[in-house]
Amino acid sequence: xxxxxxxxxxxxxxxxxxxxxxxxxxxxxxxxxxxxxxxxxxxxxxxxxxxxxxxxxxxxxxxxxxxxxxxxxxxxxxxxxxxxxxxxxxxxxxxxxxxxxxxxxxxxxxxxxxxxxxxxxxxxxxxxxxxxxxxxxxxxxxxxxxxxxxxxxxxxxxxxxxxxxxxxxxxxxxxxxxxxxxxxxxxxxxxxxxxxxxxxxxxxxxxxxxxxxxxxxxxxxxxxxxxxxxxxxxxxxxxxxxxxxxxxxxxxxxxxxxxxxxxxxxxxxxx
Amino acid sequence: xxxxxxxxxxxxxxxxxxxxxxxxxxxxxxxxxxxxxxxxxxxxxxxxxxxxxxxxxxxxxxxxxxxxxxxxxxxxxxxxxxxxxxxxxxxxxxxxxxxxxxxxxxxxxxxxxxxxxxxxxxxxxxxxxxxxxxxxxxxxxxxxxxxxxxxxxxxxxxxxxxxxxxxxxxxxxxxxxxxxxxxxxxxxxxxxxxxxxxxxxxxxxxxxxxxxxxxxxxxxxxxxxxxxxxxxxxxxxxxxxxxxxxxxxxxxxxxxxxxxxxxxxxxxxxxxxxxxxxxxxxxxxxxxxxxxxxxxxxxxxxxxxxxxxxxxxxxxxxxxxxxxxxxxxxxxxxxxxxxxxxxxxxxxxxxxxxxxxxxxxxxxxxxxxxxxxx
Numbered sequence: 287x288x289x290x291x292x293x294x295x296x297x298x299x300x301x302x303x304x305x306x307x308x309x310x311x312x313x314x315x316x317x318x319x320x321x322x323x324x325x326x327x328x329x330x331x332x333x334x335x336x337x338x339x340x341x342x343x344x345x346x347x348x349x350x351x352x353x354x355x356x357x358x359x360x361x362x363x364x365x366x367x368x369x370x371x372x373x374x375x376x377x378x379x380x381x382x383x384x385x386x387x388x389x390x391x392x393x394x395x396x397x398x399x400x401x402x403x404x405x406x407x408x409x410x411x412x413x414x415x416x417x418x419x420x421x422x423x424x425x426x427x428x429x430x431x432x433x434x435x436x437x438x439x440x441x442x443x444x445x446x447x448x449x450x451x452x453x454x455x456x457x458x459x460x461x462x463x464x465x466x467x468x469x470x471x472x473x474x475x476x477x478x479x480x481x482x483x484x485x486x487x488x489x490x491x492x493x494x495x496x497x498x499x500x501x502x503x504x505x506x507x508x509x510x511x512x513x514x515x516x517x518x519x520x521x522x523x524x525x526x527x528x529x530x531x532x533x534x535x536x537x538x539x540x541x542x543x544x545x546x547x548x549x550x551x552x553x554x555x556x557x
Numbered sequence: 558x559x560x561x562x563x564x565x566x567x568x569x570x571x572x573x574x575x576x577x578x579x580x581x582x583x584x585x586x587x588x589x590x591x592x593x594x595x596x597x598x599x600x601x602x603x604x605x606x607x608x609x610x611x612x613x614x615x616x617x618x619x620x621x622x623x624x625x626x627x628x629x630x631x632x633x634x635x636x637x638x639x640x641x642x643x644x645x646x647x648x649x650x651x652x653x654x655x656x657x658x659x660x661x662x663x664x665x666x667x668x669x670x671x672x673x674x675x676x677x678x679x680x681x682x683x684x685x686x687x688x689x690x691x692x693x694x695x696x697x698x699x700x701x702x703x704x705x706x707x708x709x710x711x712x713x714x715x716x717x718x719x720x721x722x723x724x725x726x727x728x729x730x731x732x733x734x735x736x737x738x739x740x741x742x743x744x745x746x747x748x749x750x751x752x753x754x755x756x757x758x759x760x761x762x763x764x765x766x767x768x769x770x771x772x773x774x775x776x777x778x779x780x781x782x783x784x785x786x787x788x789x790x791x792x793x794x795x796x797x798x799x800x801x802x803x804x805x806x807x808x809x810x811x812x813x814x815x816x817x818x819x820x821x822x823x824x825x826x827x828x829x830x831x832x833x834x835x836x837x838x839x840x841x842x843x844x845x846x847x848x849x850x851x852x853x854x855x856x857x858x859x860x861x862x863x864x865x866x867x868x869x870x871x872x873x874x875x876x877x878x879x880x881x882x883x884x885x886x887x888x889x890x891x892x893x894x895x896x897x898x899x900x901x902x903x904x905x906x907x908x909x910x911x912x913x914x915x916x917x918x919x920x921x922x923x924x925x926x927x928x929x930x931x
Contacts (some may be wrong), residue, residue: 447649453613454646456633458660458711468659472650 317531321524326517328524339525346522352509353526356490359421359505363428364485370429371436371481372474378437379444394434404431405498412499419501427495432485439484443477476544483541487534506530564589564747565610565715570619572605579605581771582619587749587764589624592741594750594758597768598794603751604643606768607717610749611640624714639708640717644724645700647692653679653703654688660711678706681740698729705737709744716741718750722757734760755795759783767791783843787830789921792841799888801840802923805832813920815840819883820861825920832920839921844891846917849877849902850910860912863888865905870894875903879911 316328324334343349377383378390396404408427409419417423451473455465471478493507500508510527513519563586572580580602587593595603608614609621612633621628623637639660648656657675666674679685682702692700701721708716722730722737738761741748752758758765759779766776775782775791786792789800803817813825815838823840832838854860863879866887875894878887888911892902902909 448644448646450642450644450646451648453611453633454640454642454648454707455659456613457611457638457640458707459634459663460660461632461634464662469648469650 314531317524318528321521321528323521326521328520339521342522343525349506349509349513349522349526352504352506355421355503356506359425359428359496360486360489362425363432363489364482366425367429367432367436367485368440368478368481370433371440372478374433374437375440375444376470379441380449393437396431397434401431401492401494405495408495409498419499421500421503421505423499423501424496424505427499428489428492431492431495432488435484435488436481439481440474440477443474447473479544480541483537483544487537491530491534562586562588564591564624565749566620566622567606567610568620568622570606570609570616570621572602572609572614573617578771580609580616583768583771583773584619585766585773585776587747589747590745592738592748592750592761592763594752594762594765595768596752596755596758596765596794598753600770601768602771603753603768604719607640607719607749607751610715611638611717612636637714638717639711639713639715640719641701641704641708641721643719643721645692645704645721647695647700647703647707649692651691652688653684653690653692653695656692656703657688657707657710659707674710678710681709682706697724698733701725701733705740709746713746715747715749718748720751720753722752723754730757737761759795767794769794785828785919786841786921789839789841792919792921797844797889797891799842799844799886801842801884803838803840805834805836805838808832808834812915813838815920819881821859823859823918824915825918826916830920830922832922837923839923841919841921842913842917844876844889845874845893846913847888847890848912849879849890849892850912851902851905851908853910854912858912858914860910863909863911864907865909868903870903877902877909879909881911 319332320328321339322335322337323332324336324338325332374393378386383389405427408423408430412419412423451469452465455469456462460468491507492505493511496505496508497511504512506526510523513523565587567583567585567587570580570583571578583602583606595606597603605614609616610623610628612628612631628636648659651659654672654675657678658671661671661674664671675688676685679687682705684699684702687695687699687703692703695703701724704721718737722733725733734757737748750758750761759782762779764776764778765782767774767782769790774794775787777785782791782795786795786798792798792800801817801820801823803815803820803823805813806816806822807814808827811827813827813832815823815825817823817840820840825838825840848854853862861881863881865877866880867878869876873894874891877890877892879890880887890911894903
């Protein structure tokens with residue numbers, strides 16, 4: 287009996303998938319590769335293996351300052367965006383509110399508006415208001431960009447758990463705040479962690495909005511971009527880029543793992 | 558615990574969701590310590606009524622009073638009621654001990670005393686030592702008991718149960734029915750029990766409110782509901798019922814005589830329902846009130862000749878369908894398969910005789926909406 291085309295392996299598709307993955311990831315691998323190359327030129331053939339660019343990086347004060355700026359902005363952004371995302375997701379999934387559709391669309395808008403449009407308009411708005419550009423303005427821009435991501439991360443958590451456990455809590459004598467603290471929060475906690483990590487990564491490598499809204503203190507992407515003009519600084523940037531790449535991978539996988547680990551809650555109550 | 562006859566008073570309560578009326582002008586009084594059931598098909602408003610007692614829904618109009626206190630301005634978390642949810646709603650992030658102890662936070666008991674109370678509840682629901690387990694490790698029946706313990710530890714004045722046995726298999730359900738009834742007697746708390754299963758309601762309840770389309774049809778004890786339904790809808794919903802059309806020919810002090818066409822002249826007992834001579838009436842007879850014989854009965858009473866068209870053997874009882882000339886629907890008859898029962902009748906084909914005593918006849922008012930239904 288010949289196999290149905292539904293189950294039959296498809297060789298051309300396999301080749302296509304491999305080429306696709308290579309196209310996606312091989313350029314990224316050049317970053318760590320050249321960060322260990324003993325030459326200031328990013329070119330083949332490779333020279334000796336070295337750790338010196340990592341040493342250079344750790345002695346580069348302005349770069350470390352930029353890294354610290356990015357971490358600060360990322361932490362504040364991810365906390366604020368995640369909390370806004372929790373409340374928005376709860377409202378969207380739990381309550382029958384008038385105008386729900388337009389409200390959700392409005393919150394989701396930053397996902398589709400090009401960053402450059404967003405950056406320019408925020409810049410115009412802030413300068414009209416006379417606000418001085420600083421890390422605060424960068425953080426504000428990042429929060430707006432991150433809220434929709436936080437919200438889409440949280441919505442499945444809220445949809446996944448049975449609203450009757452919140453009713454049960456209220457039935458057992460707890461008011462709205464205690465119910466949130468004792469039931470809602472712990473049940474959606476894995477989603478909160480996932481959202482926090484996602485928002486942090488988005489903020490950490492965001493360039494366009496930070497470019498328009500940062501004042502005298504650059505975030506890391508801005509700093510790295512400014513260093514590209516000086517060839518001798520480039521390997522140091524590559525070293526830092528390699529570290530960030532590794533940390534990002536760890537963070538994204540951790541977020542994914544936490545989100546999946548929490549999912550069995552989804553079926554709770556349905557017998 | 559109060560024993561007055563209107564411990565819970567539901568006064569002209571209505572609830573609409575948009576343009577849909579879920580509950581329409583329902584009034585009832587539930588006594589203290591009573592096991593009271595709300596019975597009806599899905600969508601009849603029974604769960605909405607229960608949720609209004611719990612405070613999760615606000616009546617569109619009308620008032621609910623529990624133990625002399627109006628519930629209008631009382632939010633769910635301050636009501637003297639607790640609920641067992643249909644899906645049990647066990648907290649997934651807490652173990653069984655913490656689930657049962659959940660509602661005790663405000664009591665501020667010392668840990669040792671709280672642990673002792675929880676262990677007592679676990680003993681009561683026959684799950685001692687289960688405190689450390691989580692809800693996904695429990696079976697449906699065990700979760701149901703945990704939900705019960707979690708509500709009862711608060712010693713509510715009223716326990717609300719929303720189809721708590723619906724998800725259990727038949728044997729476990731019957732066992733839980735007995736246990737729940739025994740538990741209710743021992744704790745003396747008023748139970749308001751929602752179910753669509755008429756057998757369950759008959760088995761467990763002191764009184765039952767039969768609901769349909771947001772209204773109450775009849776509120777009575779199980780025996781009264783079964784033996785003396787006041788409308789055709791109730792008669793048809795509780796158990797099986799044969800209906801015949803007839804016209805009242807005479808009414809005297811204790812008897813109503815009805816001409817039922819092919820069924821002959823039927824005598825019904827006169828009780829509270831008034832009939833005028835010439836009025837149309839519904840004659841309702843339960844399947845088990847008929848007696849079945851192969852030969853013509855030689856005693857007194859009512860009988861009619863018919864033709865056995867099908868039999869079904871159900872173990873403890875058998876069901877028969879008898880076609881009678883001049884009556885559209887075959888008549889349903891059931892008989893116990895007791896040791897003394899006539900075994901021949903189960904395999905019998907063809908002519909049989911149906912007999913019934915006058916007391917078996919329930920006379921109902923002709924219901925306009927149902928007169929052409931069957």
